Amino acid sequence: MIQQALVRKQRLLVLCGMLLILVTIMIGLGLGSSSVSYDRIIPTLLGQGTFKENFVLFTLRMPRIVITMLGGMALALSGSILQGITRNDLADPGILGINSGAGVAVAIFFVFVPIEPGSFVYVIPLVAFLGAFVTSLLIYLCSYQRGTGLQPVRLVLIGFGFSIALSGIMIMVISSAEKAKVDFIAKWIAGSIWGTDWPFIWALLPWLIVLIPFTLYKAQRLNLLALGQPVATGVGVSVEKERIILLLTAVALAASAVSVTGGIAFVGLLAPHIAKALVGPRNQLFIPIAILLGGWLLLIADTIGRNLVEPEGIAAGIMVALIGAPYFMYLLLKK
Template sequence: MMTAKRKQRILFVILLTLTLITIIIGIGLGPASLSYDRLIPTILGNGTFKEEFVLFSIRLPRIIITLLAGMALALSGLILQSLTRNDLADPGIIGINAGSGIAISIFFLYFPIQADTFIYALPIVAFLGALVTACLIYFFAYDKETGLQPARLTLTGVGFSFAIAGLMIVLISSADRAKVDFIAKWIAGNIWGDDWLFVLAILPWLAILIPYIIYKANRLNILALSESVAVGLGIALEKERRTLLLAAVALSASAVSVTGGIAFIGLMAPHIAKALVGPRHQLCIPITIMLGGLLLLVADTIGRNIVDPNGIPAGIMVSLIGAPYFMYLLFKE
């Protein structure tokens, strides 16, 4: 019988292979053509100026950003599901992404923006907005007698998400047309960060937080069981919850700051990973990360090529798949 660890390794290799295949397909698709037989020569520096420009300045940055953002959203969703013991938890569904969105909107509309610092400031601004929203959701969902209630947290988050969406409409109703267009694309989940600078803006967050969450995998296993078990094992319950919630917020904020408001990746990827390798976090964290990157990459590859000239935003493509999946989980729960 195949061990869980061996099964995880095989699945990881399969997902890595599928990701590489999707990257290769994505590189060759689009208005500016780059034939597949010219891919290797171009990577090795033997392509024409046009081929190198299309590959290194247009396609690869967007692909890498999409991949990293999908990984961050998936891992954020896994943390939230473990903390709340609720398979329906997702940074997009429970309002954390909306918190990032309102902060980015205010920053974009009302603060003087310097082009050289704008890209690096966005993840920080998104993080602060998401953090304030997460704290408010936590406050309203927490009960002194029974602790953090998963159902209440989900409903509170959905309520905050709708309230913030209404506030964003008020904010942009009198704004400049160009800025309104940007915010509208952000809300739709359009992958707008398509330059190497955006890769540098999001990469440090993942480089720090992914190893940290892997290190905390056993804590997540315990927190996913019950409060009484966690306390009995000597876990500082509220401290662990807060630090892990902070990590989930940071992962989500870093992703949506360059991809826009994308939901359901954090819902689907962890749930599929647990179905494949089980709920033990040492096994499902790597699979969740790979699934998240692959799902968003496939959604963006299909979306940007399915309709001319601008395609369909990745957030909408993910929602077309994620909304029915959410309903399935809702009825199952």
């Protein structure tokens, strides 16, 4: 039974998260090389802007902001699921090599497969999912031991190993590519938001529309998995089946996000940890907060990064890593 005071606190934090994202969006809309005065943002959004204001807001700024927010939400939810099914506070799609697997698949597709402009936007998430799925399957099999089940420590170490190996494969792939494609892949690795047009939003949004409610539906299963395999089995949960289903969900979320945002790590680590610190470890309580925090973290990182250095700014992945890497080291030493 969840205490009503905790439920009220969670709802208040969800509201605060929404307001925080809204404020950050409004700030981001007004910042950039082609600035729009803040007193003109609301009229422009209501259809009363000039051609320049409409172009800057609806063509340049808004798609990037929405993609960044959705990508952060997907990564945060993916990290929440991975931490639940592995019972490992260090689990994150970037740290465990899932993002690298998606990146290698995208790089191979981008370099060697003829690209149709019309279908490129929608095919890339599927290619990323395939690469992430194969990588996560190999990591899972290498971490699993018969009789004892999934080994969380082995999972982190093997994930690190796969991430390093896949980075080497990525270098081999781009070494044979033309300069324009190498530049694109290099920006992808750094976590530079590249999918900044409206079609990329329609490619990413369906994954979130389907998988966020599905994960919340599975929240009680995640709570039982967090208690350990004996307890979950004792109450009738098919542990391996649930783990595989939830792992596929986490992979789909991470792959769809990094296919348009680039190789971004640590969002899936930070957001769940902060959310758990605020409302506790029950998944039905902290997951909505983690989703909002993930969207805000990547949004604020990109907003600061793209305005910090002219003309191209600093990649959002680098900005997040500046915060996430020290926190990861703290958790590693603590755990």
